[in-house]
Amino acid sequence: MSHAGAGDALLEVQNVTLRFGGVVALNDVSFSLRKGEIFGLIGPNGAGKTTCFNAMTGVYRPTSGAIRFNGQSIVGRKKHEITRGGIARTFQNVRLFPEMTALENVMVGADAHHKTSVIGALFRLPRHWKEERLGREKSMDLLRFVGIAHRAGEVSRNLSYGEQRRLEIARALATNPTLLCLDEPAAGFNPAEKVELLNLIRKIRDTGVTVLLIEHDMRLVMGVTDRIVVLEFGKKIAEGTPAEVRDDPKVIAAYLGVPTDAA
Ligand SMILES: Nc1ncnc2c1ncn2[C@@H]1O[C@H](COP(=O)(O)OP(=O)(O)OP(=O)(O)O)[C@@H](O)[C@H]1O
16 A cells, blocks of 8 residues: 555565564564655664664564565565665674775675676686776775775774774765665764764765665754654654654653653
């Protein structure tokens, strides 16, 4: 029913329930992301945001319900298939190869797109070299895009925390996603870094990439998103523009932890 009208929907989550034993992490959740928007997924701790991300990126299989990307079901697909299909993500905690340079970390992301096999890489076939060179140029462009090109040759563990988070975004972009999912990208950022991140997210959207954001910083979420879904105890309790969501009594109650009528 709901998917009939979702003409320009990029990603549709339809009646998704996900249980871990007795815990219902997602309870009949439905929403859809429109192409080209910045979409926020928010909610108190344990609301089910990360579980939802994981279901959308092939880490978890929903107990029931449908997830469609560009109209096609992605339930049961492998993570790399989903990446190749156009969904990229970053993680709550930095996950880089600490001994590799910044540039190499991005090239690893770009590698997911290479057509040559492992054999080709081992025997250094000409096609592999050509693709590796393309990867290097593209990777430099991405480092420039996120603002850390000057750190390209530095091993990533020597980068500042903020630079590492930018590097993760560059690496995710290296897979040429149409949807970029950012899991708490502003965690640990100071106010100035948050403003820069907000600008980077807008810049990414301006290149045509749809952005899904999980973020605890309300000011950032309200400032950058076009639409927001709010989860609480695995259920969707609100959906709308930042202004609509901010004024919703259910959302206020969820965040303050008080009954609606007492708020
Ligand atoms: N692998 C798992 N096994 C069992 N329970 C899990 C698992 N992952 C998440 N849960 C439970 O599912 C619920 C939702 O967790 P989830 O991590 O998705 O919430 P969240 O909104 O991302 O929270 P946070 O903001 O703290 O990251 C919680 O009750 C959590 O304990």
